[in-house]
Amino acid sequence: MASWVLSECGIRPLPQIFPRPRTGIIHNNPSKIRFLHSNKSVSDLKFPSSKVTSGFSRERNWGLKVSAPLKVAFVEGDERGERINGINGVGDKDESEFNPGAPPPFKLADIRAAIPKHCWVKDPWRSMSYVVRDVVVVFGLAAAAAYLNNWVVWPLYWAAQGTMFWALFVLGHDCGHGSFSKNPKLNSVVGHLLHSSILVPYHGWRISHRTHHQNHGHVENDESWHPLSEKIYRSLDNITKSLRFTVPFPMLAYPFYLWGRSPGKTGSHFDPNSDLFVPNERKDVITSTVCWTAMAALLVGLCFVMGPVQMLKLYGVPYWGFVMWLDLVTYLHHHGHEDKLPWYRGKEWSYLRGGLTTLDRDYGLINNIHHDIGTHVIHHLFPQIPHYHLVEATEAAKPVLGKYYREPKKSGPLPFHLIGSLIESLKQDHYVSDTGDVVYYQTDPQLKGSSKPK
Template sequence: MASRLADSSFLFMGPQQRPIKPHRFQPLKSPGLYYLKWKSLPPTRIKHQRCLIPLRRITTVRAVAVPVAPSPADSSPTPAESAEYRKQLSESYGFKQIGEPLPENVALKDIVATLPKKVFEIDDVKAWKSVLISVTSYALGLFMISKAAWYLLPLAWAWTGDCNHRGHDCAHKSFSKNKLVEDIVGTLAFLPLIYPYEPWRFKHDQHHAKTNMLSEDTAWHPVWREEFDSSPVLRNAIVYGYGPLRPWMLMWHFDVKKFRPNEVKRVKISLACVIAFMAIGWPLIIYKTGIMGWIKFWLMPWLGYHFWMSTFTMVHHTAPHIPFKYSDEWNAAQAQLNGTVHCDYPRWIEILCHHINVHIPHHISPRIPSYNLLAAHQSLRENWGKYLNEATWNWRLMKTILTTCHVYNKEQNYIAFDELAPEESYPITILKKVMPDYA
């Protein structure tokens, strides 16, 4: 935020009260803090008969601009100043655009009302076409794994892991008008992932209902300072988990006690399906291909899937300027429109994951089928474009998330681990050194 000097020029006053010509200051770009360079005074000596302050020849002064309370007339930045500040933040964080704050009086229903009705329509042909794409792509991935040279296996694993996203629409009840069909397709789609469909659906619905709400959001959220300070062992685990291991961190959905009584029956059915798949599927894979085959054909694609899902989830809701709020301060429209990020990935990734990274309309209404997300996003751009956060995937974006967005702070949103415990945050220091920084 732009800091202001109490007086933009320093005046040396002699007895005649005539000011010396003020010198220009050059601010270096940094939000909230400015380093000021005083241009060198002329080499000739300045003479005054009487001077309140003895003058000396000064070449360079380095000073910090200290914010002062602004007058009512200039308490708010101009639109041009706000736009320039957001532009600087965008460049710094790796965004294409950081949106303006959404006004408090805008409700989520106001945003939903601007979307075309057709984007909510379920098209069975398009839905089953997307299933065909997922099944075919997964089969192709397994074929590539079986034939690829060892140095091409990571690409094959990444491809195969990105194919397992078809259950998402089923979980949001936007796949079919027949809810039994949705549950069957969703359960089958989740089985290779060892994810119980119903527990994931319940927790994921909570993420959509409480996006960026402290303690309530079930996706990625900031670390609590109390957790970070509680013990050295936990602190080290958190630093690794939110740093270099974050793209592979898994969410656990096997604890029945975490669900409401009316959800437990469906949760247990999903758990039984997953256990049956593990009890039958894993031995068959090992019988046909051996332990190395199990690692090659199941474990590595599974880790690939978690890499994509964790990375997608991080990018969608995590940035230094996106706040998490307590429930009494939380605003649904701000969280879903201002607190969600649209991120463009390479075309092949978008096709395989069914455009889940067109994420803002997905949070405005999870009932929009995946094949309609592009049309819905275009509508949001036309009606709410200046409020949207948009990015194209790049290394600076990932570096910002992995090295900055750590511990919750109400004023700053996040404090990085290495600011709180630099001697114990060497994984973050290493990431800062080795990760590329280009956008």
């Protein structure tokens, strides 16, 4: 039961028709996809080196593996989307008639063309300056807390340091996407140092996170915070259901997900033989596991030097603060909007439509501290854009996105308003139908504490 409580989701294993959904675009009817050729070549999108065969075998450059897929025009539905939602979703029709699940009247290439060219430039010196800034703050906070060592300071330290651990994760996340720099070796070295320091296996996470980006919004194939099917949901006992949808338990899931993935899916981010990985990725996974083990051993050694209680105060509590930040942010980027947003299956899913169901969030003063990761829609569509260009790229893309972009609710200095969004979503967003290619979350009225859907 505990594994259900601490998991991100509970989806049955992928059917054989999706044996390894990490090769990029997945479409049930390839004959209805055409690749666009224009003056902007496919190479403009800065993809990793990748070759796909009918057997799904690939040869890739290991250093840079997360990117947007090929530019794709979905022949079916474009005109239907225009009729339903008007041009760019802002036509003459009333707002009540806007259908977020309809195919948009624009393509990925249209959004890309609206983004200024300099937003795609990766500056390693600028990226490293953020690393230096964050590392200095982390050590400064630890030194100050250890020196003052009183119970007025410690809670403030835990909140601040947990947030800084989360900031380190976001920079390592940029390395995993290749948006940190053009140099794969630099990305890998910095990514390992940052993620290992907060007990995240860099390559293991990077590969599964690529799966999330390449399948975002897909009910079964998405890797992060995707819905429970009704069949799986009904199979849970009442205690598990209550805990699964009650704060703070879902916000403690991440370490357990790294070790055992989600129920219904097998594999560990630490095991090079896990079905998360293909054979030519095993060396990378071993490297990350060794780095993670070295950091764990260092922490154990420091416990002997400084004492376990002091290490708990300096590192253990901030680590769990980081975990809660990670789960909160990643959950709210895909859940909790005032209007129900669709999830897709089969021929209705596309990379673009899945990406348009993600949400931007405003975190107030935290926006700068965690490197604008709340600017999430453009990041999901174009993860190769560096974090320091995301705000500008989003502003440039808004006229194209129209109503498919949902303005985030403005935050005060601290984003306390998001706690209410989280709790309300957990009360309403319980499962999706086992059938249908465009589905929405449904609410179980028998679940204690659940509220009526909006």
